[in-house]
Amino acid sequence: xxxxxxxxxxxKAEGRAEMKxxxxxxxxxxxxxxxLGLPVPPGFTITTEVCTWFYDxxxxxPAELKDQVAAGxxxxxxxxxxxxxxxxxxxxxxxxxxxRASMPGMMDTVLNLGLNDVTVRxxxxxxxDERFAYDSYRRFIQMYGNVVLDVDHxxxxxxxxxxxxxxxxxxxxxxxxxxxxxxxxxYKEVVQEALGRPFPQDVQEQLWGxxxxxxxxxxxxxxxxxxxxHDIPASxxxxxxxxxxxxxxxxxxxxxxxxxxxNPSTGENAxxxxxxxxxxxxxxxxxxxxxxxxxxxxRQANGSDLPAMEESMPEVFQQLDAVRLKLERHYRDxxxxxxxxxxxxxxxxxxxxxxxxxxxxxxxxxxxxxxxLIDEAEAVRRIEPKSLDQLLHPTLDPKAxxxxxxxxxxxxxxxxxxxxxxxxxxxxxxxxxGEAVILCRVETSPEDIHGMHAAAGILTTRGGMxxxxxxxxxxxxxxxxxxxxxxxxxxxxxxxxxxxxxIAAGDVITIDGSTGEVMLGxxxxxQPELSGDxxxxxxxxxxxxxxxxxxxxxxxxxxxxxxxxxxxxIGLCRxxxxxxxxxxxxxxxxxIVAETEAGRRAALAKIAPMQRQxxxxxxxxxxxxxxxxxxxxxxxxxxxxxxxxEMDEVAKAAGTDIQRVRHRALQLHEANPMLGHRGCRLGISxxxxxxxxxxxxxEAAVEVGKAGQxxxxxxxxxxxxxxxxLDILKAVIDRVAGEVKxxxxxxxxxxxxxxxxxxxxxxxxxxxxxSAEFFSFGTNDxxxxxxxxxxxxxxxxxxxxxxxxxxxxxxxxxxxxEGVGELVSIAAERGRKTRPEIKLGIxxxxxxxxxxxxxxxxxxxxxxxxxxxxxxxxxLAAAQAALMGEKPASEA
Ligand code: ADP
Ligand code: MG
Ligand code: MG
Numbered sequence: 001x002x003x004x005x006x007x008x009x010x011x012k013a014e015g016r017a018e019m020k021x022x023x024x025x026x027x028x029x030x031x032x033x034x035x036l037g038l039p040v041p042p043g044f045t046i047t048t049e050v051c052t053w054f055y056d057x058x059x060x061x062p063a064e065l066k067d068q069v070a071a072g073x074x075x076x077x078x079x080x081x082x083x084x085x086x087x088x089x090x091x092x093x094x095x096x097x098x099x100r101a102s103m104p105g106m107m108d109t110v111l112n113l114g115l116n117d118v119t120v121r122x123x124x125x126x127x128x129d130e131r132f133a134y135d136s137y138r139r140f141i142q143m144y145g146n147v148v149l150d151v152d153h154x155x156x157x158x159x160x161x162x163x164x165x166x167x168x169x170x171x172x173x174x175x176x177x178x179x180x181x182x183x184x185x186x187y188k189e190v191v192q193e194a195l196g197r198p199f200p201q202d203v204q205e206q207l208w209g210x211x212x213x214x215x216x217x218x219x220x221x222x223x224x225x226x227x228x229x230h231d232i233p234a235s236x237x238x239x240x241x242x243x244x245x246x247x248x249x250x251x252x253x254x255x256x257x258x259x260x261x262x263n264p265s266t267g268e269n270a271x272x273x274x275x276x277x278x279x280x281x282x283x284x285x286x287x288x289x290x291x292x293x294x295x296x297x298x299r300q301a302n303g304s305d306l307p308a309m310e311e312s313m314p315e316v317f318q319q320l321d322a323v324r325l326k327l328e329r330h331y332r333d334x335x336x337x338x339x340x341x342x343x344x345x346x347x348x349x350x351x352x353x354x355x356x357x358x359x360x361x362x363x364x365x366x367x368x369x370x371x372x373l374i375d376e377a378e379a380v381r382r383i384e385p386k387s388l389d390q391l392l393h394p395t396l397d398p399k400a401x402x403x404x405x406x407x408x409x410x411x412x413x414x415x416x417x418x419x420x421x422x423x424x425x426x427x428x429x430x431x432x433x434g435e436a437v438i439l440c441r442v443e444t445s446p447e448d449i450h451g452m453h454a455a456a457g458i459l460t461t462r463g464g465m466x467x468x469x470x471x472x473x474x475x476x477x478x479x480x481x482x483x484x485x486x487x488x489x490x491x492x493x494x495x496x497x498x499x500x501x502x503i504a505a506g507d508v509i510t511i512d513g514s515t516g517e518v519m520l521g522x523x524x525x526x527q528p529e530l531s532g533d534x535x536x537x538x539x540x541x542x543x544x545x546x547x548x549x550x551x552x553x554x555x556x557x558x559x560x561x562x563x564x565x566x567x568x569x570i571g572l573c574r575x576x577x578x579x580x581x582x583x584x585x586x587x588x589x590x591x592i593v594a595e596t597e598a599g600r601r602a603a604l605a606k607i608a609p610m611q612r613q614x615x616x617x618x619x620x621x622x623x624x625x626x627x628x629x630x631x632x633x634x635x636x637x638x639x640x641x642x643x644x645x646e647m648d649e650v651a652k653a654a655g656t657d658i659q660r661v662r663h664r665a666l667q668l669h670e671a672n673p674m675l676g677h678r679g680c681r682l683g684i685s686x687x688x689x690x691x692x693x694x695x696x697x698x699e700a701a702v703e704v705g706k707a708g709q710x711x712x713x714x715x716x717x718x719x720x721x722x723x724x725x726l727d728i729l730k731a732v733i734d735r736v737a738g739e740v741k742x743x744x745x746x747x748x749x750x751x752x753x754x755x756x757x758x759x760x761x762x763x764x765x766x767x768x769x770x771s772a773e774f775f776s777f778g779t780n781d782x783x784x785x786x787x788x789x790x791x792x793x794x795x796x797x798x799x800x801x802x803x804x805x806x807x808x809x810x811x812x813x814x815x816x817x818e819g820v821g822e823l824v825s826i827a828a829e830r831g832r833k834t835r836p837e838i839k840l841g842i843x844x845x846x847x848x849x850x851x852x853x854x855x856x857x858x859x860x861x862x863x864x865x866x867x868x869x870x871x872x873x874x875x876l877a878a879a880q881a882a883l884m885g886e887k888p889a890s891e892a
Pocket of ligand 2: 338350
C-alpha cells in the first residue's frame, strides 16, 4: 500500500529534511525540527505525490488517503489530548501548503480549522477566554471563506471596519468577545449570501475543503506566475501540512513572530526578527500592526521605542535564541523561522534556509567558513553566480546632490531610478516600452509579482523588513524601500504626497534600498568595487577554478574594469568597435566607398596610426596577459553614411562627389547581411584591410615590448568555414609579421587562430586546426547558424517557442548544449586530435552565463570570455563547475 501521509511531533517524525521532494520544504523541515527535539506542534504531511496524483486523476484523491489522514489526525489528538470536532475539548488545526521550493505567499494557509458554533464554546471554556475563542473563530471564517470558499476578503473587512466604526474602536485588540460574536454573525451572512449555503459546520467537511483548496492553489494564477519566473516545474506539486494549532492570540503572554538567524540584509551574525504580542499567524507580515523587534540592538538600530522581545519576554527570548544556534549548527546555514508563543511557551512553526541579499550571502558564507560551520569549497558553492549581478550594479554617488523626501526601511539594496507608477500592471506596461519605473504601493501582495519583476525598484509606505515587498524584492534582486510611512499614496488621483510635496505618476524618483532613502529626480550613480567579503570569496573561488576567465573588451575603460574584476586576458577584442569612433568614422567610410585598392589603401593609411594606438593602450592595460584580437567582422554597409550630410562629408574626404557615394552605398546593400559579405570574406576580397590591422597589432606589440612588457597577440579570423580561407589570410598576417620584424629588428611571437561560429567550421575542425593555433567559439553566431534563426529577428517569435515548450531557455542567453553544444564538443575533440595543445575558448554572450560555463568546463575549454561586468560571475561559475562538474545544488 502506498504511504501518502507522514506524521511528526512529540520529539519524532516519519520524515526528514532530505525528503523535501516528497514532503515539501515546510513538511520536511517540520519533521526535521521534531527529530531535533524542538517544540513543534504535532501534525502530519500529505505528500506531493498526492498532488500529482490529484491532477493526473481529474482532481480525485487516492483511495487510501481518507484512512491515512484519519490515522494521522488520531495521532495528533493523542499527543494534544483533544479531539477534532469535540464539543467540549476540540482540537484545532492549521492546513498549510508547502512546495519543494519555498514559494513565499504563493499558497494559502487556513488557521483555526475545526471551529464551529459548538466547538467555539468548548474552546472558550477550556481556555477560560471567550474573547480569544471568538477572535479565533472569526479569523477562521475569514480565512476559510477567502481561501476555500472564494469569498472576496473585502466583504469581511467591511463588516469588521463598520463594526469598529459603530463602536468607536481603533484596534482589533479593542474588540471584546461580544464584538467578535456580532462580527461572526455578519461574516456568516456574507458567506450565506455569496454561496447560497451556510458556512460549513461539519469539521470533516472543513478539513477536506481546506486540503482541496491547498492542492487547488497549486494551479492558481499567482502560483503559475511565480513558478514561471523561478523555473519551477508544475510537476513538482505541493504537499499539505495539517498541524495542531498553537495560539499567539490568547493574551499578553502570547505572541507570534518571524526571524532570521542572521541579518538577511547585511549578513551580520546577529539575531534579526519581529514579533507581535497577542496576535496570530500572518499578522506580523501583513503590516496591520507595526511589529516590534526581537532584540534590543534591533530596536535601537531602528529607533523604535516599542519594547523588544528580549525585554518583554526575556525567558522565552533566551529559549528562542538557543533554538537559533541549534538550527544554524544543524542546517549550517542561515535560517528563516516562524514561531508562536502560547502563554509563555515557545513553539516552532517553520524553518527554512533564509533568503538574503547577495551582500549578506557573501558575508554569511565567508563568516560560516571562518566559524568552521562549512569549508571554503562549500562557501563557494553557496553563492548563486548570477546573484553577484546585484553587487555589480551601480550605487548612488556619495558626492551627488540629493533631495531626500522620505525615509523607509532599507529592504533590498542597490539604487534604482525611474518613473513613478502606482500599479503592477502599469509597471509591466511601461517597462515593456523600455521605461525604468519605480513601483510605488501602500504594500504589495502576491498579485503584484509581475509588476515587481518589471520594475527597477519597489517603494512601499507600509510594512517591515519581512513584509511581502521586502522578501520578494530581495529574492528578485530588485532594490526596495519598504514602510516609508511619511509618504501618502492616493491610488485614485495617482498622486503620492509628503509634507506638501506632490509626486505624480510619471515623475522621476530615485530610491536607495541600502539606506531606505527616497529622493526626488535622478541621482547619479558610481561603479561597484570588488572588495571585502566579495573579494575574499572570489579568491577562494579562484583556487578551485580550472578554466581561465577572460573578457570581451575593446575600449580601455572596459579593459580596466575587467582587470579590476579579475579578468585574465582579453578573449575577444572586436576591432570594428574601434572603427565606429566618431573621429575615425570618416576615414572608415572613405575606405568603404573607395572603388579601387589604391583608394582603400589611402584611407586605411589614415586609420592605421589610430588603430596601432588602440592596441598599444590595450596591451599596456593588460600588462602581459593574453589578448585575442578579432580582425574586422561586420558587413561593410554597417559603416555606411546615412544622412545627406554624412554622405557629403565622406565625399569631400575621399575627393569624390556625393552621387558616387550614394551609388556605392546602394551597391553595398545586401538582402541578408548576417550571411553576406562579412568576416573573413571581407579579408578575402580586400586583404589590405586585414593587412593594415595586422601591421597595427605587430607594431603595437613591438612598441609595448620595447618598454619591457611581453605581448603575445592572438590574432583571430572571424567567420571561417574552410581551411583555405584561413590559410590565405594567415599568409597575409605572416608576411606582415615578417615585414615588421625586418623593419623593427624585433622578434615577434604571435598566434593565429579562428572563430568557430559556423557549423561547417565545427565539423571540419580537424583540418582547420592544422592552420589554427587556437579556436574561439563564437556561440552567438554559432547558435544563429545552427538553428538558422536570425538573432536580430528572434524576439518576435521566441516567446511563442518558450510558451510552447520548444525552448526551455532563450538559446542566445543559455547555450543549447544539445545541438550547438554538440558542435562545440565535436570541434573541440577534432581540433585537439590534430593539435593536442590547441587553446580553446568561448567568447559569445554565453561566456558569462553560469549554465553555459558549466558546459564549457565539461567540454574542457581552456577559458571563457565575457563582458567585464560578468567576469566575477564567470569566475564563480567556473569554480563551481570545477567543484562539481555540474550545476550547483546551492538552492536548498
Ligand atoms: P506561509 O507559507 O505563507 O508562510 P504558513 O503555512 O507558514 O504560510 O502559515 C501562515 C502563518 O500561520 C504563519 O505565520 C505560521 O506561523 C502560522 N501558522 C501556521 N500553522 C500554525 C499553527 N499550527 N499554529 C499557529 N500558527 C500557525
Ligand atoms: Mg510560513
Ligand atoms: Mg560572429
